[in-house]
Amino acid sequence: MLMYGTVQPGRRPPAADEAHALLVRLLRRAAEGGRLRVPVEQATRVIHAATTGATLALIGEESSERDLTTSTRLRDTVIASITTDAPASSGSDLASRALALDAALHTALTTGPPAAGAGVPLRDTETALLREWLQQLAG
Numbered sequence: 001m002l003m004y005g006t007v008q009p010g011r012r013p014p015a016a017d018e019a020h021a022l023l024v025r026l027l028r029r030a031a032e033g034g035r036l037r038v039p040v041e042q043a044t045r046v047i048h049a050a051t052t053g054a055t056l057a058l059i060g061e062e063s064s065e066r067d068l069t070t071s072t073r074l075r076d077t078v079i080a081s082i083t084t085d086a087p088a089s090s091g092s093d094l095a096s097r098a099l100a101l102d103a104a105l106h107t108a109l110t111t112g113p114p115a116a117g118a119g120v121p122l123r124d125t126e127t128a129l130l131r132e133w134l135q136q137l138a139g
Contacts, residue, residue: 023047031103034096035083039135040103043082050078098137105131 012020027040027047036043054071084096108120109127120127 020044020048028103028107030083031099032107034100036099036103037084037095038082039099039138040106046082047078050074095138098134102131102134102138105134 024040024044027036027043030036030043031040038046054074058066058068058071105120105127122130
């Protein structure tokens, strides 16, 4: 919570931005491996909300009454709700495969040489439409 300082809508301190970017990178890798049930953006919001809420709840309790297993149970519940048990296989469900392709497309668009379009042979409008369809298929 310290990294947030005074919370203001639409403004996040640099430390919080850095933590958010790290979480997004980790979740993209999970999505590329077919391990996410939900889109990266939704998984990021769920994790952020859960961790912030757990922290505030624990801070608000008397130290003698804090049950630290609360955060462990919450963590396990959140992970179970956003991840699959095994990587997507060739016969895997459509949602996981769509999320994996969307994550791979995002990576290709953001890590390649900008002038070459990162090796994606689609126009911006086509890429946006494809990503929208993949998000819909993912549920």
